[in-house]
Amino acid sequence: MNFDEIKRLLSEKFGSDVIIEDQKGGLQPALIINPNSIVPVCKELRDNKNTWFDFLSCLTGIDHGVENNKFSVVYHLASIPHKHQLVLKVIIDHDRSLDSLPSFISVSDIWKTAEWHEREAFDLLGIQFEGHPDLRRILLPDDWEGYPLRKDYIAAEEYKGIKIKE
Amino acid sequence: MQVKKTRYDQLTENLKPEEMIINMGPQHPSTHGVLRLELITDGEIVKEVIPHMGYLHRCFEKHCENLTYQQIIPFVDRMDYLSSMNNDHAYVMGVERMMGIDKDIPKRVEYIRVLVCELNRIASHLIAIGIYGIDIGAFTPFLWCFRDREHILNMLEWASGSRMLYNYIWVGGLFYDLPVGFEERCSEFVSYFKPKLTELNLLLTDNQIFIARTAGVGILPLDVAINYGCSGPMLRGSGLKWDLRRTDEYSVYPELEFDIPVGKGEMGKSGDCWDRYKVRADEIVESILIVEQCLERLQKELKRGPEFDPRAKLPKKIIPKEQDFYIRAENPRGELGYYFITDGKTEIPKRVKARAPSFNNLSVLPEITRGVLIADLVAILGSVDIVLGEVDR
Numbered sequence: 001m002n003f004d005e006i007k008r009l010l011s012e013k014f015g016s017d018v019i020i021e022d023q024k025g026g027l028q029p030a031l032i033i034n035p036n037s038i039v040p041v042c043k044e045l046r047d048n049k050n051t052w053f054d055f056l057s058c059l060t061g062i063d064h065g066v067e068n069n070k071f072s073v074v075y076h077l078a079s080i081p082h083k084h085q086l087v088l089k090v091i092i093d094h095d096r097s098l099d100s101l102p103s104f105i106s107v108s109d110i111w112k113t114a115e116w117h118e119r120e121a122f123d124l125l126g127i128q129f130e131g132h133p134d135l136r137r138i139l140l141p142d143d144w145e146g147y148p149l150r151k152d153y154i155a156a157e158e159y160k161g162i163k164i165k166e
Numbered sequence: 167m168q169v170k171k172t173r174y175d176q177l178t179e180n181l182k183p184e185e186m187i188i189n190m191g192p193q194h195p196s197t198h199g200v201l202r203l204e205l206i207t208d209g210e211i212v213k214e215v216i217p218h219m220g221y222l223h224r225c226f227e228k229h230c231e232n233l234t235y236q237q238i239i240p241f242v243d244r245m246d247y248l249s250s251m252n253n254d255h256a257y258v259m260g261v262e263r264m265m266g267i268d269k270d271i272p273k274r275v276e277y278i279r280v281l282v283c284e285l286n287r288i289a290s291h292l293i294a295i296g297i298y299g300i301d302i303g304a305f306t307p308f309l310w311c312f313r314d315r316e317h318i319l320n321m322l323e324w325a326s327g328s329r330m331l332y333n334y335i336w337v338g339g340l341f342y343d344l345p346v347g348f349e350e351r352c353s354e355f356v357s358y359f360k361p362k363l364t365e366l367n368l369l370l371t372d373n374q375i376f377i378a379r380t381a382g383v384g385i386l387p388l389d390v391a392i393n394y395g396c397s398g399p400m401l402r403g404s405g406l407k408w409d410l411r412r413t414d415e416y417s418v419y420p421e422l423e424f425d426i427p428v429g430k431g432e433m434g435k436s437g438d439c440w441d442r443y444k445v446r447a448d449e450i451v452e453s454i455l456i457v458e459q460c461l462e463r464l465q466k467e468l469k470r471g472p473e474f475d476p477r478a479k480l481p482k483k484i485i486p487k488e489q490d491f492y493i494r495a496e497n498p499r500g501e502l503g504y505y506f507i508t509d510g511k512t513e514i515p516k517r518v519k520a521r522a523p524s525f526n527n528l529s530v531l532p533e534i535t536r537g538v539l540i541a542d543l544v545a546i547l548g549s550v551d552i553v554l555g556e557v558d559r
Contacts, residue, residue, distance in 0.1 A: 058505055058521040124227065
């Protein structure tokens with residue numbers, strides 16, 4: 001199935017408001033999905049005989065910069081029997097406060113591999129994934145403060161009394 | 167607000183009287199680096215494995231925020247430090263495709279890239295096999311594998327100037343052409359190495375003790391492997407013919423003949439440790455085939471000439487258009503992916519995310535080690551063949 005067929009399939013199944021926008025400019029076209037319907041969309045894409053996206057290649061959390069106040073998660077899906085790929089994006093607005101983290105819905109029930117990728121996004125960007133069974137830091141120490149890949153992150157001066165910045 | 171308990175809390179707080187938590191690593195020889203496994207055990211039986219990583223986290227993605235595309239290549243080398251060439255190749259292909267110059271790369275450059283990548287793949291699989299032997303208790307294969315790997319590293323050092331971290335493949339070309347006489351020395355190595363593989367098979371593949379330790383252990387069903395995002399020999403060991411060199415047909419791989427070995431469950435069940443080992447052993451043979459074909463072409467129709475310049479197509483400034491792009495390529499350990507986001511104005515990418523094969527392969531470990539013996543856990547972990555530099559990035 002090509003990109004337009006998948007787009008048609010999704011809007012027929014879930015209504016036209018499920019796809020907010022499609023990005024066709026670059027080398028890899030992407031669908032921007034409504035944040036609330038990412039889980040049913042992914043489930044449909046995985047289980048439908050014609051799409052069969054059984055392999056989640058990559059899941060990336062993105063901070064769109066201080067001036068935009070937006071966070072997004074990008075899903076790179078691949079299908080092993082059909083050998084096609086698809087990019088899904090979910091974008092939400094967030095005011096970058098550390099009290100309530102930007103929140104997305106976890107897809108770790110659909111692809112187990114998302115579990116560690118979502119932990120990584122949580123760890124480095126401070127993105128919350130609702131319904132994630134084990135949302136802990138994965139690469140940084142458990143007591144690390146802040147989220148290093150955020151664009152407004154200021155590197156820590158010291159860690160547990162060890163000076164880490166000249 | 168009540169904080170929801172994570173699975174980790176639930177596992178570690180409600181231990182039964184007979185259960186005990188044991189830490190394996192980070193300084194444990196069979197965890198292949200600084201991986202810490204928290205085991206919940208009942209005697210010798212492993213109830214649950216909780217991997218903890220990050221001890222080798224070097225902020226790859228944070229570094230990329232401040233480096234140009236060319237400057238990132240040495241950092242890419244250091245992710246999977248056992249197969250730097252393959253890492254470079256995937257990264258460079260991604261940048262070239264974003265620049266739209268991937269079709270202009272001279273054939274000789276592409277063949278040299280594939281040649282050094284496959285040599286590096288052999289070296290990487292030799293480590294995987296040798297270390298796996300030592301995990302199981304066979305010392306000799308380790309020494310033999312390292313002896314032969316050293317020949318490859320010497321050759322790659324001759325070409326690039328560095329033993330393990332090459333920075334040889336550049337965006338648009340190569341650091342240098344192959345040194346004069348490289349092709350001949352490489353052919354010599356191939357004819358030396360082929361009989362050594364037979365010896366290695368006699369020593370390990372058909373060894374009854376080795377089979378007893380690995381066959382039927384750590385069975386990874388195919389659907390679980392796909393759902394956990396396993397790739398490379400992990401996925402092929404479970405019986406699926408899935409190799410991105412064939413699926414995506416990148417570089418000059420479509421012009422080369424090679425087979426994709428898969429696990430067939432010859433000794434135990436399909437997807438067990440022995441199958442994963444066997445896939446790697448067979449891939450070495452296939453890589454040698456590729457190396458031979460590359461050498462033949464590099465010595466005949468793509469022979470070095472005085473006019474050949476591997477840096478001729480290097481872009482003066484690497485500024486891709488504003489876009490985001492995901493490139494994937496077949497590393498010795500599986501699907502290596504880079505996700506680029508560019509702004510189209512500067513030479514510095516907005517974001518580079520690396521999708522490391524070991525990271526995803528390791529995530530299936532808790533699933534396939536439930537209820538095994540501690541000794542088998544070592545066998546299973548060895549068969550996953552992780553490189554912590556890549557897991558932690």
